[in-house]
Amino acid sequence: MLVNMHEAKTHLxxxxxxxxxxxxxxxxxxxxxxxxxxxxxxxxxxRKPGGLKGKIWIADDFDETPQWLIDAIEGNGEFEDKFLGK
Structure with a gap:
């Protein structure tokens, strides 16, 4: 059975x-x-462990925290000046 979007919303x-x-x-x-x-x-x-092995890719730098984020968390004045206009 094919229903249109409006009908699906109305009769979900x-x-x-x-x-x-x-x-x-x-x-x-x-x-x-x-x-x-x-x-x-x-x-x-x-589910079996390893079932997705070879099907998922994670970037090499996935765990690296960007310096701008470190600066923001630590309250670095340069970050505040550049991005928050303080």
Whole structure:
């Protein structure tokens, strides 16, 4: 079943109940599908450690705190002059 955004907002409770019962509910905008309501399902198996290995990338400098932030936290006058106009 395809419903438009306005109808979905107006009848959300009813649509959620229908999706929970197994009906395929698709929400559209300008006649094109953009989202789907699906029933919630508990995970049947516990997650396995390392399941996302190789799929997530973290920048090399992720843990480095920028100097401007350190200055701001420590109340460095240069930071206040430059960014706060004091």
């Amino acid at each position: 409770s009813r649509l959620v109940a229908r999706a929970a019962a197994g009906e395929d509910i698709v929400i559209g905008k300008a006649g094109k599908p953009v989202a789907r309501l699906v029933p919630y399902a508990e995970r049947t198996e516990p």
